[in-house]
Amino acid sequence: MNTERFSLAERARIHAALGDSARLAIVDTLIAGDVAPGELGAALELPTNLVAHHLKVLEDAGLVVRTRSEGDRRRTYVRLQSEALAAVATPAALAAERVVFVCTQNSARSQLAAGIWSRRSHVPAISAGTEPAERVHPRALKTARRHGLDPSGWRTAALGDVVRRDDLLIAVCDNAHEHLPTGQVPRLHWSIPDPAPADTDAAFEAAYAELADRIDRLAPALTPDGITGSKQ
The missing domain is CATH 1.10.10.10 (Winged helix-like DNA-binding domain superfamily/Winged helix DNA-binding domain)
Known part of the structure; x- marks a missing residue:
C-alpha cells in the first residue's frame, strides 16, 4: 500500500x-x-x-x-x-497443471488474461468462453499488441471443448462465473467489467490493467504440481 x-x-x-x-x-x-x-x-x-x-x-x-x-x-x-x-498477506499456495481463463464470448478479457499469464508464469494457460463469439474483439487485439503480446494465434473456443477436470478455472466475467459447470473445481472469480459495451481504448486498457494486477498477485502463488487426476 x-x-x-x-x-x-x-x-x-x-x-x-x-x-x-x-x-x-x-x-x-x-x-x-x-x-x-x-x-x-x-x-x-x-x-x-x-x-x-x-x-x-x-x-x-x-x-x-x-x-x-x-x-x-x-x-x-x-x-x-x-x-x-x-x-494483506499473499494468496495461499495453489496448485494446478493448467489455468483456463473464461468469459462469456472469449473475445476480450479471457484472451488478454491468458496472454498476460503466459508472460508471468510457467503454468500453461488457455482461454475459453461459455458462449464464444466468432472472433476476438479487434480492440482486444490492439490492446494486446500495445503491450507486447502476440495475438496472431488467438482463436475463440467453447469451454466444454477444452476444459479438463483438474484445470483451474478463472472466470473473468460475472456472467460466465454464474454459468460455470457446478462440478468444476478448483475455480476463482474475478469480477472485471466488460470493456466491449464502451468499445474504447480506455475501457480495454482498464480491463488489461486489472487483469495484469490480479495475475501479478496470483501467479507467484500457483505451482504446476499437486493436482493430479485423469483428464476428460
Missing part, C-alpha cells in the same frame, strides 16, 4: 479490521478472487448475520467493496480494494 495516501487513523482502522480471525479469513478468501456474500458464508461456515457484520467492518476500513453482477443484476460480489492489498 502507498501509505502516503492513508492517514494514521485510516491505517490503524485497516489493521484493527484484520485483527479478527473471521475477517482475516474473509480477506484471505478474497485475495484470490471475488466472492458473493452467500458464498463467503458457505465457504467459511459463518451465518448470514456474521458475514454481514464482518463485511461492514471491512468496508468501513476501506478493505473491500461490493459490486453488482453484470450477468444476474440481483447478485453482488465482494472484492478487495487494490490499494489496500499491500497490507
Whole structure:
C-alpha cells in the first residue's frame, strides 16, 4: 500500500479490521478472487448475520467493496480494494497443471488474461468462453499488441471443448462465473467489467490493467504440481 495516501487513523482502522480471525479469513478468501456474500458464508461456515457484520467492518476500513453482477443484476460480489492489498498477506499456495481463463464470448478479457499469464508464469494457460463469439474483439487485439503480446494465434473456443477436470478455472466475467459447470473445481472469480459495451481504448486498457494486477498477485502463488487426476 502507498501509505502516503492513508492517514494514521485510516491505517490503524485497516489493521484493527484484520485483527479478527473471521475477517482475516474473509480477506484471505478474497485475495484470490471475488466472492458473493452467500458464498463467503458457505465457504467459511459463518451465518448470514456474521458475514454481514464482518463485511461492514471491512468496508468501513476501506478493505473491500461490493459490486453488482453484470450477468444476474440481483447478485453482488465482494472484492478487495487494490490499494489496500499491500497490507494483506499473499494468496495461499495453489496448485494446478493448467489455468483456463473464461468469459462469456472469449473475445476480450479471457484472451488478454491468458496472454498476460503466459508472460508471468510457467503454468500453461488457455482461454475459453461459455458462449464464444466468432472472433476476438479487434480492440482486444490492439490492446494486446500495445503491450507486447502476440495475438496472431488467438482463436475463440467453447469451454466444454477444452476444459479438463483438474484445470483451474478463472472466470473473468460475472456472467460466465454464474454459468460455470457446478462440478468444476478448483475455480476463482474475478469480477472485471466488460470493456466491449464502451468499445474504447480506455475501457480495454482498464480491463488489461486489472487483469495484469490480479495475475501479478496470483501467479507467484500457483505451482504446476499437486493436482493430479485423469483428464476428460
